[in-house]
Amino acid sequence: MGDIPVRLLSVGTALPGPPVDTAALATAFGMNQVWRQWVDTFIGTRTRHLAVDLSTGERRESLADLGERAAAQALARAGVSAEDVDVVVFGTATPDTLMPATVNVVADRLRIDGVPTFQLQSGCSGAVQTFDVAASLLSIGRYRTALVIGGDVIAKHYDVKADLTALPPDELVNYVLFGDGAGAAVLAVGDHPEAPVLRSVLTRLSGLGRAPGQTLRWYGLADRDGGEAPASEDYKAIEEHVPVLAEETADELLDDLGWDRSEVGYLLPPQLSVAMTAKITERLAFPAAEEVSCVADTGNNGNALLFFQLDRLLPAMARPSRAIAVAIESSKWIRSGLALERV
Amino acid sequence: MTAAISRDEFVDLLRDEIGLAVGAEDLGRTFDEVPGWDSLHLLTMLVLLEKQVGRPLSLPDFLDAASLETIYELVNR
Numbered sequence: 409m410g411d412i413p414v415r416l417l418s419v420g421t422a423l424p425g426p427p428v429d430t431a432a433l434a435t436a437f438g439m440n441q442v443w444r445q446w447v448d449t450f451i452g453t454r455t456r457h458l459a460v461d462l463s464t465g466e467r468r469e470s471l472a473d474l475g476e477r478a479a480a481q482a483l484a485r486a487g488v489s490a491e492d493v494d495v496v497v498f499g500t501a502t503p504d505t506l507m508p509a510t511v512n513v514v515a516d517r518l519r520i521d522g523v524p525t526f527q528l529q530s531g532c533s534g535a536v537q538t539f540d541v542a543a544s545l546l547s548i549g550r551y552r553t554a555l556v557i558g559g560d561v562i563a564k565h566y567d568v569k570a571d572l573t574a575l576p577p578d579e580l581v582n583y584v585l586f587g588d589g590a591g592a593a594v595l596a597v598g599d600h601p602e603a604p605v606l607r608s609v610l611t612r613l614s615g616l617g618r619a620p621g622q623t624l625r626w627y628g629l630a631d632r633d634g635g636e637a638p639a640s641e642d643y644k645a646i647e648e649h650v651p652v653l654a655e656e657t658a659d660e661l662l663d664d665l666g667w668d669r670s671e672v673g674y675l676l677p678p679q680l681s682v683a684m685t686a687k688i689t690e691r692l693a694f695p696a697a698e699e700v701s702c703v704a705d706t707g708n709n710g711n712a713l714l715f716f717q718l719d720r721l722l723p724a725m726a727r728p729s730r731a732i733a734v735a736i737e738s739s740k741w742i743r744s745g746l747a748l749e750r751v
Numbered sequence: 752m753t754a755a756i757s758r759d760e761f762v763d764l765l766r767d768e769i770g771l772a773v774g775a776e777d778l779g780r781t782f783d784e785v786p787g788w789d790s791l792h793l794l795t796m797l798v799l800l801e802k803q804v805g806r807p808l809s810l811p812d813f814l815d816a817a818s819l820e821t822i823y824e825l826v827n828r
Contacts, residue, residue: 442801445810446794573798576770581791644789 410548415603416748417488417594419719420481423706424469424561424588427455428462436462437572437583447584452682456587456707460563470504471561472513474590478715479518479557486594490518494551496525497541499534499558499711501624501739503527514557531622531737532678533611534558535591535714536744540609546597558711559590565624565639582639585681587707591715604725604748608665611744614653621645621738646680646738651688653743654678657734658692661745667730672697674725676717676733679703694732700724725750754827755804761823764803769795778820785819800826 430447433456434440447453459469475498483490498511509527528537535558542554565582572580595606621642627634654677662669675697677689682704689699702716709716714735721731727750734745756764758775765771769792773785782788793813801808804826816822 439798440801440807442797442808442810443794446790446797449810449814450790450794573795573802580795643791 409543409609412547412549412597414543414546414595414597414606415600416606416718416722417596417600417603418482418485419591419593419715419722420478420483420485421591421712421716421719422474422477422481422589423457424459424474425457425461427705428458429455430584432462433584436568437570439572443572450683451584452686452704453584453707454704457589457709458563458566459561459588460566460568462568465568467563469561469588471500471502471510471559471590472504472517474561474588475510475514475557475559475592476517478559478590478712479514479555479592482592482594483518483555486596488553488594488596490520492553493520493555494523494553495542495545496520496523496555496557497528497538498526498556499528499530499538500560501529501531501534501710502560502562502564504561506626511557520555530558530711531739531742532708532710532713533735533737533742533744534711536609536733536735536746537611537742539593539595539606539746540611540744542595543606543609546595549597552597554595555592556595557590557592558715560710560712561588562586562639563588579637579640581641581643585708587709589706589709589712589716591712591719593715593718604722604731604750606746607749608661608747610657610660610664610746611742612657613740614743615741618649618741619645620740621649623739647684649741650678650680650684650736650738651691653736653741654688654734655691657736657743657745658732661732661747665747667747669694670696671730672732673729674698674700674721674731676700676714676721676731678734678736679708679713679717681708692734697732700731721748727751755806756800756823756826758823760803764799765796765819768799773819778823779818781817796822
């Protein structure tokens with residue numbers, strides 16, 4: 409980043425439909441008590457929101473719908489109009505279409521035009537990557553106000569007629585871990601003394617020689633009957649590597665800033681599942697930090713997660729205080745994090 | 752009383768439907784010693800066992816089980 413302080417003015421979020429608890433998910437897929445007990449014990453996610461109607465398979469909202477709602481809320485909360493936005497950055501693994509990019513559909517609906525827009529093809533580190541790109545452009549004085557958005561909609565991978573008892577574990581796990589949603593934030597330079605300052609952002613590809621932990625395929629006319637699973641997850645590799653990468657990221661942020669662990673008042677840990685997040689939070693061992701998590705209520709909604717955590721952090725963040733967020737993408741392994749300070 | 756599932760049927764289910772490379776001689780091994788074992792296998796196994804024995808099972812009854820043999824005994828209890 410450059411020398412000009414970048415501040416987080418506001419956050420907005422959007423979730424599709426009512427919360428779907430595990431009992432409702434079990435009923436929809438004809439699963440029973442033992443399945444519900446397993447999700448409660450080993451995943452821990454209480455509810456998730458889905459852009460697909462479980463009873464009909466009909467898609468209720470697109471990523472552009474959710475992104476638009478989240479972004480409009482963030483802009484309204486910041487008191488920023490569409491004309492004030494100088495640059496838009498969107499992160500997602502599940503764009504509505506490969507072209508046009510969802511960022512441009514959302515910008516159009518918000519009446520944002522004539523400015524640079526970028527879409528990052530990203531996973532759970534995507535929100536931090538949008539911050540990295542936007543903050544880099546703001547902190548060198550090129551722009552004053554950025555709208556960053558992240559979200560995912562897994563409806564196309566959510567076959568409501570699937571027989572979950574017949575799915576291999578690496579596909580089954582996707583049905584219980586994930587949810588849909590979008591989030592957005594307004595970052596700006598200038599006179600906003602009440603807004604937290606973005607002290608540091610880091611994103612590090614950490615996948616040298618390492619097989620992907622998560623794979624999401626897309627198909628065209630010629631290869632759509634290829635037989636490969638559209639979405640699969642090496643959950644054992646994820647369990648093994650994510651806690652290590654999270655710790656490396658937190659340590660690097662603290663070292664760069666010269667912050668002591670005990671000076672951090674809020675920790676926003678990776679949101680894989682309630683069970684995994686609890687393990688990682690314990691490992692990160694911030695003695696005085698309040699944990700800010702959302703995955704129990706939202707499910708793992710990928711590029712949106714950090715925005716939901718920030719939405720909970722912002723109204724609660726004391727003055728003065730410091731916060732650290734860590735996110736890990738397990739596809740080709742990207743570790744990422746950011747640090748905020750309210751002074 | 753006839754067992755709800757025979758030992759051979761149990762091994763077949765583990766091998767053919769869950770994909771674990773085990774034989775009857777491996778049932779007494781602890782889960783640490785079963786190649787590739789994880790909590791998702793426990794779920795898949797219990798869901799399939801329910802179908803086979805025709806009665807609902809409860810996960811908490813199986814969480815303390817240390818081996819496939821213990822699971823086999825619990826299902827037949």
